[in-house]
Amino acid sequence: MRILTRMRRIAFAASPSGLSFVLLSWILVLASSYAQNSSLSIGGKLKLNQTIISGGKEFELGFFTPRGSASNQRYLGIWYYNITQTVVWVANRENPIAADDSDAALVLSDNGDAVILDGSGKTVWSAGVSTPSPNGTFARLDDTGNFVITQASTGVPLWESFRHPTDTFLRDMRFSRNTTTKQALVWTSWKSATDPSPGQFSLGLDHNSSELYLWNGSVPIWRTGLLKGRTFTGVTTMSAFYIFGFNPETNGDEFSISVSPSFAGKMRFVLDYTGSIVEYRWNESSGKWFDYWGRPSNKCDSYNRCGAFGICDPSRSSICSCLPGFEQSSGGCARRIPVGCAGNSSSGPGSDSSGFLTIPAVKPPDQALWIRSIQSKDDCQAVCLNNCSCTAFAYAPDLECMIWTGRLLDIQQFPSPGNGVDIYLRLDRSELENKKPKPWKVAIYVVISTIVAICCAIFFYFMWRHRRKPRESTKEEEKRESTAYRPCSSMNSCSVSFDTILPNKEGEETGQGLPLIDLGTVRDATSNFSNENKLGEGGFGPVYRGKLPEGQEIAVKRLSRSSGQGLEEFMNEVKLIAKLQHRNLVKLVGCCIEEQEKILIYEYMPNKSLDAFLFDKKLIPQLDWGKRFRIVMGIARGLLYLHQDSRLKVVHRDLKASNILLDATLNPKISDFGLARIFGADQSQVNTCRVMGTYGYMSPEYAMEGRFSIKSDVFSFGVLVLEIVSGKRMTRFQHEELNLNLLGYSWKLWKEGKALELLDPSLDGQCNEDEVMRCIHVGLLCVQDEATDRPAMFSVVQMLGSAAANLYEPQMPAYSRRRHLLESDTSSTDGDPRFQSINKHTITIVEAR
Numbered sequence: 041m042r043i044l045t046r047m048r049r050i051a052f053a054a055s056p057s058g059l060s061f062v063l064l065s066w067i068l069v070l071a072s073s074y075a076q077n078s079s080l081s082i083g084g085k086l087k088l089n090q091t092i093i094s095g096g097k098e099f100e101l102g103f104f105t106p107r108g109s110a111s112n113q114r115y116l117g118i119w120y121y122n123i124t125q126t127v128v129w130v131a132n133r134e135n136p137i138a139a140d141d142s143d144a145a146l147v148l149s150d151n152g153d154a155v156i157l158d159g160s161g162k163t164v165w166s167a168g169v170s171t172p173s174p175n176g177t178f179a180r181l182d183d184t185g186n187f188v189i190t191q192a193s194t195g196v197p198l199w200e201s202f203r204h205p206t207d208t209f210l211r212d213m214r215f216s217r218n219t220t221t222k223q224a225l226v227w228t229s230w231k232s233a234t235d236p237s238p239g240q241f242s243l244g245l246d247h248n249s250s251e252l253y254l255w256n257g258s259v260p261i262w263r264t265g266l267l268k269g270r271t272f273t274g275v276t277t278m279s280a281f282y283i284f285g286f287n288p289e290t291n292g293d294e295f296s297i298s299v300s301p302s303f304a305g306k307m308r309f310v311l312d313y314t315g316s317i318v319e320y321r322w323n324e325s326s327g328k329w330f331d332y333w334g335r336p337s338n339k340c341d342s343y344n345r346c347g348a349f350g351i352c353d354p355s356r357s358s359i360c361s362c363l364p365g366f367e368q369s370s371g372g373c374a375r376r377i378p379v380g381c382a383g384n385s386s387s388g389p390g391s392d393s394s395g396f397l398t399i400p401a402v403k404p405p406d407q408a409l410w411i412r413s414i415q416s417k418d419d420c421q422a423v424c425l426n427n428c429s430c431t432a433f434a435y436a437p438d439l440e441c442m443i444w445t446g447r448l449l450d451i452q453q454f455p456s457p458g459n460g461v462d463i464y465l466r467l468d469r470s471e472l473e474n475k476k477p478k479p480w481k482v483a484i485y486v487v488i489s490t491i492v493a494i495c496c497a498i499f500f501y502f503m504w505r506h507r508r509k510p511r512e513s514t515k516e517e518e519k520r521e522s523t524a525y526r527p528c529s530s531m532n533s534c535s536v537s538f539d540t541i542l543p544n545k546e547g548e549e550t551g552q553g554l555p556l557i558d559l560g561t562v563r564d565a566t567s568n569f570s571n572e573n574k575l576g577e578g579g580f581g582p583v584y585r586g587k588l589p590e591g592q593e594i595a596v597k598r599l600s601r602s603s604g605q606g607l608e609e610f611m612n613e614v615k616l617i618a619k620l621q622h623r624n625l626v627k628l629v630g631c632c633i634e635e636q637e638k639i640l641i642y643e644y645m646p647n648k649s650l651d652a653f654l655f656d657k658k659l660i661p662q663l664d665w666g667k668r669f670r671i672v673m674g675i676a677r678g679l680l681y682l683h684q685d686s687r688l689k690v691v692h693r694d695l696k697a698s699n700i701l702l703d704a705t706l707n708p709k710i711s712d713f714g715l716a717r718i719f720g721a722d723q724s725q726v727n728t729c730r731v732m733g734t735y736g737y738m739s740p741e742y743a744m745e746g747r748f749s750i751k752s753d754v755f756s757f758g759v760l761v762l763e764i765v766s767g768k769r770m771t772r773f774q775h776e777e778l779n780l781n782l783l784g785y786s787w788k789l790w791k792e793g794k795a796l797e798l799l800d801p802s803l804d805g806q807c808n809e810d811e812v813m814r815c816i817h818v819g820l821l822c823v824q825d826e827a828t829d830r831p832a833m834f835s836v837v838q839m840l841g842s843a844a845a846n847l848y849e850p851q852m853p854a855y856s857r858r859r860h861l862l863e864s865d866t867s868s869t870d871g872d873p874r875f876q877s878i879n880k881h882t883i884t885i886v887e888a889r
Contacts, residue, residue: 079180080154086146088114088137096183097121099128103146105139108846109234112139116146116156116165117236118185118201120306123322126329128185128208128308129201130236132156132165152177152198154189167199184212206236209309214289215245215252216296222247229311233846241315249408250288250297254336256315260343262336263450265403267297268461269438274403274452275335276459307332314842318835323828328848330828337834338685340452344406347372348447351402354685355455357621363448364397365471372447377468381428395472396421396433396464403452404434404461405444414441424466434463455687555630561588562632562639566596580714585644593644594629598637610638613713620686624678626701626711642711646704651697655769660800665807667706668764672815673840674708675700679757680833682710683750691748692716695756696737697763717748736770736781740854741827751827754836755854758822762786765815767800783823783853790820790850810843820850 079092086092091102100121103114107125113136118129135156137144143159152174154167169189171177176192187201202213205227209215217224224247229239242255246263251272254262265274270285287298306322319333335341339359340352346360350372353359362373380393414420420441424430429445439461454460565586566573575583581600587593599610614631621627632639650671653659663671675695682690693715701709715732733742739755742748759770762782766773773782780788789795795816796809818839824830829851831839839845 079178080146080148081178082148082150082152082174082176084148084179088139088142088144092181093121094181094183094185098183099181099185101181101187103137103144106234106236111136111234113137114139114141114144115236118181118187126308127236128206128210129187130206131201133206133237135164137164148177148179148189150174152189152191154179154199167204169199171198185210186212206230207239207311207313209311211299211307214296214298216294217245217247218293219290219295220293227311229315230313232313232844239313241311241313243311243317245295245297249410250295252297254311254315254317261315262317262341262343263406264335265460266408266439266442268436273439273460276454314838314844316838323826326826326829326851328829328851330830331832331835334832334834334838337680344450346451348449349373349375351399351451351453353453355453355621355687357623363399363451363465365465365467375468377471379466379468393469394425394466395469396424397467397472398462399451399465400462401454401456401460402463403450403454404442404463405432405448406450407446408434408442408444411441411443421464424464430466432463432465434461436461557588557630557632557639557641559632559634559637559639562586562596562641564589565594569596569598580712586641592629593646595642595644597640597642599639610640610714613640613716616688616690616713616716616718619688620682620690620713622678622681622686623707624674624681624709626709645701645709647702647706649698650700650702650708650764651769653702654697654763654767660767660802663706665803665812669808669811669815671700671702671706671708672761672764673837675710675757675760676833676837676840678708678710679753680837682716683753683833688718689750690716690718691750692753692756693742693748694733694737695753695760696734697760697769700760734771739827740825749827750832751830754822754830754833755827757833757836758819758830758853759783761815761819761822762798765800765812765819766798767802786816786820787850787853790816814840814843814845814847817847817850820853821847823853824851825854826851 080086086102088103091100093100098121099118101118102116104117104119104125104127105111105114106127115133115136116131117127119125119127137156137158141159144157144164146154146156149155151169152171153169155163156165158164167189171191173191173193177189177198178192179187179189181187184202188197189199190197202210203225205213205225207227207229209227215225224245226242226244228243229241231237231239240257241261243252245251246253250267251274252264253260263274264272266272267286267288270287272286285299289296289298305324307319309317309319311317315336317335318331320329321332322328323330338354339345340354346352348371349363349366350360351363353361362368365376366373367376411420411423414423414435417435420433420435420443423441424433424443427443427445430443431445431448433441433443435441448465451463452460563569565588566584567586569582569584573584573586575585575595577583581598584596584598585593586596614628626645627643628640629643630641632641647653653663679692679695682692690713692710692713694712695710699710699712701711703709735743737756737759739748739752742752759782763770766782766786768782770782773785774780786795786798789797795813798816799805799807799812818831818836821839822830822836839847
């Protein structure tokens with residue numbers, strides 16, 4: 041004020057008009073504003089309508105109202121500069137300021153403390169800093185997103201927001217724990233999408249180990265597993281080549297874990313108010329965040345899902361089982377035979393009848409006791425043997441020796457040896473001996489194996505002879521050949537692995553054994569492929585209904601000689617579907633290769649395929665909204681299993697209504713894996729010169745450039761969701777006036793706020809409008825033009841399943857205009873009456889481009 045008064049006198053002395061005063065006042069205000077935009081000094085204030093911006097314009101600090109909130113409350117927070125409100129830190133989470141309190145401000149007080157004062161001067165929030173010599177103390181917002189109060193004389197931070205986190209972990213933050221006091225930094229979720237007050241979920245380091253825990257209140261609901269090298273042993277998607285990795289560090293009494301600085305882009309981990317941890321990365325080209333990774337993602341991620349001594353395997357239909365040597369008991373599993381131990385009175389003095397069984401590739405149990413002085417597996421085993429309470433041990437170079445006493449909790453089976461660790465389970469020796477085959481069993485096994493090998497040799501011989509001999513046309517000769525080449529008399533009489541029939545290419549995974557059903561049995565089951573049993577026909581060939589001698593109803597898929605598909609697609613489907621087991625995937629019963637026939641046998645689906653219901657005016661009334669929403673969720677869970685939760689990472693590439701089968705209760709099952717491809721654990725995208733699929737369902741990057749990924753399936757899923765909501769077929773719908781296809785029409789209604797008009801009129805408004813809007817919203821997110829903008833399937837399942845999910849705004853979809861195709865553009869069979877499937881069971885339409 042003194043400076044301003046002096047400048048006023050100078051200005052009016054020099055110019056009676058006061059023009060100089062106005063100019064100098066503006067200069068002073070601008071200078072003050074510039075200083076305010078970089079830092080706060082003692083006595084400095086930041087009012088409700090002002091902000092501080094970091095030097096490199098990465099972050100901004102100020103007062104905000106949460107996006108979408110109907111309240112008039114303000115919070116002091118930090119968010120990314122020049123990006124649609126993405127808040128990463130909140131100060132006064134429990135004490136907001138009224139938006140009309142114009143005198144409220146953030147103040148750096150005379151003792152060096154940062155405080156929020158309301159209009160009456162009452163302290164709403166305080167950093168809790170007090171320094172005897174506050175001169176020169178200032179507060180600054182760094183480009184890392186850290187708000188720091190620093191004493192200028194020493195340069196030592198007195199307080200920093202990174203040490204008081206809320207719900208977001210930034211790249212330069214650290215998970216830390218004091219090894220003496222056991223206190224750790226804890227991240228806490230928001231209460232809701234629009235309420236930043238502390239929610240019920242929290243995340244931080246355990247007080248004893250180097251793993252992160254997610255708690256619901258005080259109850260653990262997920263943990264990362266121990267840190268091994270730079271990755272967590274309980275997270276299967278991490279590998280030694282994870283893009284950044286985690287770095288452990290011990291500094292005095294503090295143990296911390298940080299993210300490697302090698303990742304240069306914007307990234308953040310958010311503890312969502314729903315209890316999920318999601319990693320977001322910024323896409324510069326699209327100007328949007330996309331979700332890259334998230335946990336928990338499957339049922340086995342839930343803490344201690346299977347109880348004490350239970351093991352959880354998400355790839356099995358019944359995910360919980362007992363560890364070897366244990367049986368079901370209350371609260372989990374219990375030993376069948378107690379372990380004898382030296383010094384244990386029940387076993388006799390000095391006796392020890394225990395040994396160890398290897399349980400490979402598992403998430404190590406909770407509550408491990410670390411013994412860092414042990415340098416070998418044998419020494420670690422000796423430590424366990426000398427402790428009668430020890431139930432298991434593990435040893436790895438990056439983890440050293442760990443032993444577990446008492447119950448083993450929260451064990452998850454992983455699909456490959458590259459994940460988790462091997463643990464050694466302590467069992468009674470009688471249990472271990474039971475695991476070894478008896479000599480007479482070995483002898484029987486050798487005899488049976490020899491017989492099977494001879495049968496296979498004979499089978500190959502006749503196959504070779506048959507291929508060389510010209511095909512005889514008479515029915516008698518055909519019947520004679522059928523008898524000559526029949527390898528088995530019934531479905532159950534033999535089970536042959538296709539790997540022995542057709543060897544794999546080098547480096548390709550082998551398939552599992554499948555029942556090999558002889559051609560005669562298949563002919564009997566289908567009345568010699570009679571037209572009366574014909575269910576439909578597609579690009580693969582005809583599909584027939586049949587019944588095996590055991591009474592099981594089947595659908596027989598017979599490869600046509602004129603089919604665009606061949607042995608490669610046939611074997612691809614056999615190998616893939618044999619390894620995949622999920623309630624929303626169709627089950628393969630068996631297969632047959634004989635007399636130049638290639639046949640797949642599936643479980644029979646009495647309710648046909650989804651398109652038979654969805655696009656038939658007579659049948660569609662049976663699909664009320666509840667059934668449609670259940671079908672959408674089932675397809676989403678099936679895709680999530682293919683992309684993330686199965687032992688393989690699979691891209692389907694031909695997801696459409698005719699490839700979704702419905703069982704007796706209208707539960708959806710994904711079928712037709714002829715075009716599916718397996719991805720490696722570190723693969724995110726593959727290029728191909730052979731583009732195959734169905735027009736309208738193929739993502740733009742796949743159709744135009746031959747690039748496909750899991751986001752290609754997400755696009756197809758989005759199209760399918762919009763078809764289910766509208767009851768309209770993507771390949772036939774056209775808005776006559778605007779020349780829009782189904783995607784373009786859906787987008788138009790969405791932008792006009794009329795999305796509910798997309799709903800199938802046959803539902804007559806009898807539906808849950810919130811679920812309908814969520815489906816349309818998610819469908820449009822899935823069909824966005826850029827693959828990076830589309831959500832991953834774990835996010836799709838979360839968004840569909842939670843009414844409180846925070847959905848971002850979609851962009852214009854690909855293919856929003858209708859294309860008038862020439863006959864050569866597509867081989868779609870929609871208009872051909874020969875391909876009107878009654879039950880389009882795994883029928884692939886091949887689209888060459």
